[in-house]
Amino acid sequence: MCNHRLAGNDKYICVDCLMQLQRTHSHLVDENPIEKVFWYHTPIEKAVSWFFYEGEQSRHILYEMKYHNRPNIGKYLGSIMAEDIKSSNYFDGIDIIVPVPLHWKRRIKRGYNQSYYIAKGISEATGIPVNTKIIKRIVNNPTQTHLSHSERQNNVNGIFKLKKPELIEGKHVLLVDDVITTGATTIECAKSMMKAPDVRFSIISLAYAGPHFYINPDNPSAYNQLA
Template identity: 55%
Template sequence: MRIVSDIIDFMFPRYCPICKERMSQDEQYICFNCLSDLPRTNAHLIDENPIEKLYWTHLPIERATSFFFYDSLESRQTIYFTKYFNDPNIGKTIASVMAEELQETDFFAGMDMIIPVPLHPKRQRSRGYNQCDFIAEGISDVTGLPVGKGIVSRIVDNTSQTHLLSSERKENVENIFKLMHPERIKGKHLLLVDDVVTTGSTTISCGRELAKAEGVRISVVSMGYAGKKFLNHDNR
């Protein structure tokens, strides 16, 4: 019934929140051009990549990567992220594209479960959702890996006063998470999911709680990487 969807598209045109161009029927939440323009880190293609090195000496991890460089000086990405926080389905769509690209390698090999970094319950109530849940679901749609919610909780709300980019201050992320259900992750390889990684301190703190369960291995993925920019064969 192409004609029906053509009529709906004509009556209710949808626009990409980033570039404001009209989207085709095949495009969901964000247009293909903007998706392909996101500046990939491609860190997963680098041996001992700079994002993995953030975890060295802090938390034993298997793998870590981020999808794109989150550069605060580039207004395009700032706009993108603002929009993303207004509509988490944009994040879910981008996370699926990320997962498809990661799946071209063995990045997900041996992983058992996706763990979204939790928000403090008070903060989740005021926002209405946890953006990391949507990112996790986007990855799950592609990989089929289950999403484990409620396994670890955020017991201290350390983000209410801070700007996104400064929310990862090392001094205030100790003991802000609590492992609630160690029995659900025993012996599993977990993929910890955050929206933006800067110094890694939030995922280190959350990962340390998860690592209290027996036989757990941890990998980390985020959509944005706000740390020091690095070169790879694509962005050199």
């Protein structure tokens, strides 16, 4: 991103550029603003995003990860995000990691599902297994980028199909996405998987593109008082 040479231990992104990604600190607060995005639509346990989708650095790295055939950036960021968030016991009780699937046509065109690589990185850091057989994307819906909030919700209706409900019955599932904007895709994915009995969900994404909020990592509980 900065065109400087990587130092000895750096991979894919230098320490300075990594610092430029503005952290949400959402894992430090119960009932954080990202969880509230989902509350009205679907019962979830927890949700976090690691950094805000704001500024040149965050756009650049996500673009590289998604469109420039560099899936290992996703794996790397997934693992350091999980290492960072692990201290808050976020992953306790989670049984299985499921990346939000791409339609096979889009996956073939792009060469990979970036969320699968983020999931692999999280799995590496936590030891929780990833499973991609549980749910399929059966509709290759157009990109959400230029749609309004309500258009996004219509655009995702019925796009997923639960294939293996028995694999998540009674389990706590961690759904993985690259960027959460309105949450419409993630909500639809969770709703489809809820057809399995007694399943619980938490959500994690690298980036959050919703309205900005501020959590002070040195005093995270103050957020609740201000909200």
